[in-house]
Amino acid sequence: MNQLIACEAKLTVREPVGLAFSLVLPLVIILAFGLSASASEPDEELGGVIALDTLLPSIGLALSFGMVAIFMLPGFMTDYRARGILRRLSTTPVHPAKLLAAQVIVQGAIALISVPLVLGLAVALGMSFPEQPLMVVVVVLLGGAALFAVGTLVSAVAPDAKIGYVYSAMFFFPSLFFAGVWLPKEQMPDWLSTIGDFTPLGAFRESLENAFTGTSQDPLMLLTLAVTAVAAGTVAARVFRWE
Amino acid sequence: MIAIEHLHKRYGDVVAVEDVSFTVEPNEIFGIIGTNGAGKTTTVECLTGVRTADGGRLVMLGLDPATQRDEIRRRVGVQLQSSHLPDRLSVREALQLYASFYEDPRDPDELIELLGLQHRAGARYGKLSGGEKQRVSVGLALVGRPQVAVLDELTTGLDPHARREVWTLIERLKLEGLTVILVSHFMDEVERLCDRVAVIHKGRVVALDTPSRLAAHGRLEDAFLELTTV
Amino acid sequence: MTTNLAIEASGLVKTFGELRAVDGVDLAVRRGSVYGVLGPNGAGKTTTIRMLATLLHPDGGSARILGHDIVAEADAVRSAVSLTGQMASVDEDLTGRENLILLGRLYGFKGKAAKDRADELLGAFGLEDAAGRLTKNYSGGMRRRLDIAASLVVTPELLFLDEPTTGLDPRSRNQVWDIVRALRTAGTTVLLCTQYLDEADQLADGIAVIDKGKVIAEGTPGQLKASVGSATLHVRLLQGDQRPQAETILARELGLVHLEPDPSALSVQCPEADKGAEAIAALGRAGVGVASFALGQPTLDEVFLALTGHTAEDKEEVKA
Structure with a gap:
């Protein structure tokens, strides 16, 4: 198994474009917006909170986790399926599920690396240190599980990389909207904002924000993450096609 | 002990295998040819457990491919048509990875040399020629030191030198005790390597004999064409 | 033009x-x-x-x-x-x-x-x-x-x-x-x-x-085959176990015998058709049953291998 993980890690690093998007893009966004003065001051449009303390770092992490779990993971797995790699593996003593596990571990590690990178940059730019660091960890793990479960589901059903990309995009881009990345949630009508709370990416981002500011968590959002993780994961396990 | 009795397999309405029976002796190179x-x-997919049969009895090394696939996987190396590796993986890395799946694998570097790929050992799969990819594929089936190797399209796309290198490798492994089931289109290959060959036509075995008796003083190819006239 | x-x-x-x-x-x-x-x-x-x-x-x-x-x-x-x-x-x-x-x-x-x-x-x-x-x-x-x-x-x-x-x-x-x-x-x-x-x-x-x-x-194809070597006499025996005997006779008549992968076949270089015929007759006299024989030019395979025979070290891959 270790050999498999090492192999997948090597292969992932050899695709620098995907890595760059997942790790560097969030940093670029935080840098671009975080440098402006208004980011460090209470923002009326956001209901009086400081963007750098709340919106920016949570968007950063939502992006990195989202891209790794929803694009990179399915990208690799669907490509492997289309090229007969999974089929080949099924003739060896190593079940292709182990390959999936190795990929999840590698991509998961990349996502976790983004946490200190994103938060580190934000703090350097003036973000107040998160009020509830332990809660941040909990949310990261729960949200990561939910997003990776969705990514695994996409990997399970898409026959090749092209279609996989379409499914990933269909989930990801609307999710970004509902999570308040294009338009701050404070400016959305209530019903729209509520829908967003029940999307995994939206729940993830909001819960992160709550942990940063010390606001108590909305149990429904945490539940959304847990339910997504379990439901998507179960369905994926059942329908995963190895060919 | 490898045996197939009255194998039957259909995909919906289409009967892929009507009624196929044969046994493969230990340490034999058994060829399968057909249109x-x-x-x-x-x-061969049913025999290795990749597909489930609809009818008939299958025994691979005394095991049932339908229920004992895990044990079969440890002892049978399979080279499939049209299955690839990740483009960015090098030849050596691929063989090392697959070697790690087995308890007593061959040395990947030794195998690389036997396959004539020493000068491409560090090259990434995506950059290999078709013939080189083919040889890597054969290597993956053999690196686990299997008891049985099931090979489909052993030398397709290889130039005459490479072909002979691979044939020599298989003959050498046979001396070490390997049993081979070889699916092939290439009559020269069948004549050179196979102890016996089965001709499958329209889902049935229409002939089963040694290549020279099948050829019966003529060419194996002519015998094949005669046996498989529509 | x-x-x-x-x-x-x-x-x-x-x-x-x-x-x-x-x-x-x-x-x-x-x-x-x-x-x-x-x-x-x-x-x-x-x-x-x-x-x-x-x-x-x-x-x-x-x-x-x-x-x-x-x-x-x-x-x-x-x-x-x-x-x-x-x-x-x-x-x-x-x-x-x-x-x-x-x-x-x-x-x-x-x-x-x-x-x-x-x-x-x-x-x-x-x-x-x-x-x-x-x-x-x-x-x-x-x-x-x-x-x-x-x-x-x-x-x-x-x-x-x-x-x-x-x-x-x-x-x-x-x-x-x-x-x-x-x-x-x-x-x-x-x-x-x-x-x-x-x-x-x-x-x-x-x-x-x-x-x-x-x-x-x-x-x-004919020119290439001719350039590489002389004709070869291919013999297939009725009984494979007579091959050692056949090998001795052919070696005596014509020279170095090559044993084919097919257990009942052998081949030997044969520069002239007459000598080939004599060799076949010699087999018959010795009671070795011949199923078939043919005097053939080298196959193109043999030509190719002879022309391009070089060790793997010399090969280099070109990827356009």
Whole structure:
């Protein structure tokens, strides 16, 4: 198994474009917006909170986790399926599920690396240190599980990389909207904002924000993450096609 | 002990394998030839457990491919048509990875040399020629030091030198005790390597004998064409 | 300007960095002939073909295809030439007929003309029954035939065929060979790249063997075989266990005997037919039963191996 993980890690690093998007893009966004003065001051449009303390770092992490779990993971797995790699593996003593596990571990590690990178940059730019660091960890793990479960589901059903990309995009881009990345949630009508709370990416981002500011968590959002993780994961396990 | 009795497999309405029976002796190189779509690939897929049969009895090394796949996987190396590796993986890395799946694998570097790929050992799979990819594929089936190797399209796309290198490798492994089931289109290969060969046509075995008796003083290819006239 | 040569190449050179993949290749291919290009993988064969097909610019030398220079008149070359490779150039999600009609229309056939042309090709290639099925469901042989049909929608004057029967069973191979012969009869020039030397032997009027970027041998199959060695006497015995005896007798009569992989067969170099006949008679006198014997020229396989025999260390891969 270790050999498999090492192999997948090597292969992932050899695709620098995907890595760059997942790790560097969030940093670029935080840098671009975080440098402006208004980011460090209470923002009326956001209901009086400081963007750098709340919106920016949570968007950063939502992006990195989202891209790794929803694009990179399915990208690799669907490509492997289309090229007969999974089929080949099924003739060896190593079940292709182990390959999936190795990929999840590698991509998961990349996502976790983004946490200190994103938060580190934000703090350097003036973000107040998160009020509830332990809660941040909990949310990261729960949200990561939910997003990776969705990514695994996409990997399970898409026959090749092209279609996989379409499914990933269909989930990801609307999710970004509902999570308040294009338009701050404070400016959305209530019903729209509520829908967003029940999307995994939206729940993830909001819960992160709550942990940063010390606001108590909305149990429904945490539940959304847990339910997504379990439901998507179960369905994926059942329908995963190895060919 | 490898045996197939009255194998039957259909995909919906299409009967891929009507009724195929044969046994493979230990340490034998057993060839399977037939026209495209005759059921050759489906037969070996059922034998290795990749597909489930609809009828008939299958025994691979004394095991049931339907229920004892894990044990079969440890002892049978399979080279499939059209299955690839990640483009960015090098030849050596691929063989090392697959070697790690087995308890007593061959040395990947030794195998690389036997396959004539020493000068491409560090090259990434995506950059290999078709013939080189083919040889890597054969290597992956053999690196686990299997008791049985099931090979489909052993030398397709290889130039005459490479072909002979691979044939020599298989003959050498046979001396070490390997049993081979070889699906092939290439009559020269069948004549050179196979102890016996089965001709499958329209889902049935229409002939089973040594290549020279099958050829009966003529060419194996002519015998094949006669046996598979529509 | 018409010339009776379909391909004239002179001193073609192509380098990739430090590597001279093609190092001075000359070719002369008559119109209406089938010309085989053989060579080990990485020898410069594919690169040469690509230059001739105007897919690559030569770094040195020149070539004319059907009278047109490959660099200066590349468009003229492309419009008269068709290329098929191992990679099928048809769309898997269309039926065979749809693929051919699509190509027909791309080439300027209108409506009914495109349909007619498609039907014509389907008939010629024995694909009428499968015409309505999706290409992804075709067998290897059918797919290859469709691929060749696709490259003939507009009948080219020159067709490059790259390994057309790789992976096909003998029946399908023979069908493809018949197609190639029919093309030659109709006046198309065919440049055939293959790893199956008996294919080159059967089909080609002329052959060039390329190794290490140069043409190392050129001629008709007969000439190449004659250049490599003398004829060989092939003997097959009625009983394999008499082979040791047969070996002794033949060695005495003719020289070094080669034991064939087939346990009842042997072969030995035989410079003159008379001596061969005497050797067979000697076997008969000794009570060794002979099932068949033949005096044959070296196979093209033997020619190839003799010409290009070099160790693996010398081989280098070229990736264009």
